[in-house]
Amino acid sequence: MPRKPVAREAVLDAFEALLIEVGERAATLDAVAAKAGVSKGGLLYHFPNKEALIQVLLDRLDGLAGADADAMAAAGEGAAAYFIRTSVWADTPLDRAIVAATRLAEVAHEETRRRFAAIQQRWLDEIAADVGPALAKAVLYMGDGLYFNAMLSVGPVPPGGAAADVDELLAALERLRR
Missing domain, CATH: 1.10.10.60 (Homeodomain-like)
Structure with missing residues (x-):
């Protein structure tokens, strides 16, 4: 059964x-x-075995990241603004899958690293379609920085917290677009 x-x-x-x-x-x-x-x-x-668990977790990550990239491509605000706005920890299934897979990448799990590279390239392609290749990496690094800092924050959250940081980065993005 x-x-x-x-x-x-x-x-x-x-x-x-x-x-x-x-x-x-x-x-x-x-x-x-x-x-x-x-x-x-x-x-x-x-x-x-454990490798089978890893493969299915990576498949989950691929599916969630693919849906996110599709939403990014369709976002009315543009892919770059979408990426920055969603690059904060919100304990979503995608957030959890990313952090879990990061733990595998930390121990040099090659398939995990390969999948992360493909996901990052898809995000970069969507952002580049919106703001051009020259600005795309800057946007990717803005979002990655937001995410990384949110994961590391241990002290009191400043007034406005991540939302203030997102707003500042979105304003910077608009200045860079000109």
Whole structure:
């Protein structure tokens, strides 16, 4: 009798959460099974090994990033403004997938690095279609900087927080477009 897809998603969600919380080395199959509330046999039914879990997590990341790039391309405000505006931590499924996959890239997982490069290139292509190739990398770095700083912030959030930073960067983008 086939297992419910809910169990498979629970295992994948648990793996993602463990990568975020404790990193790749501690995200063992036993830890994933325990966090998902399934037996190790139940986990192995869906994912025969850790690499299979990684591949499905990367597929999830690809799907979420692809949907984001499609939304970026269709954004009325333009791809560049969309990218900057959405480059803040919001605990979305895409945010969680990015951070979890980053933990894999940290340990030099080559497939993860390859997938990140492809995602980044798609984003760069969408931004370049909006503002041209010369400005596209600057926009990419603005968004990456926002995201990175949001992930590292540990102290009190300044008045206006990330929204003020986004507004300042959007204003800078408009000045650069001229």
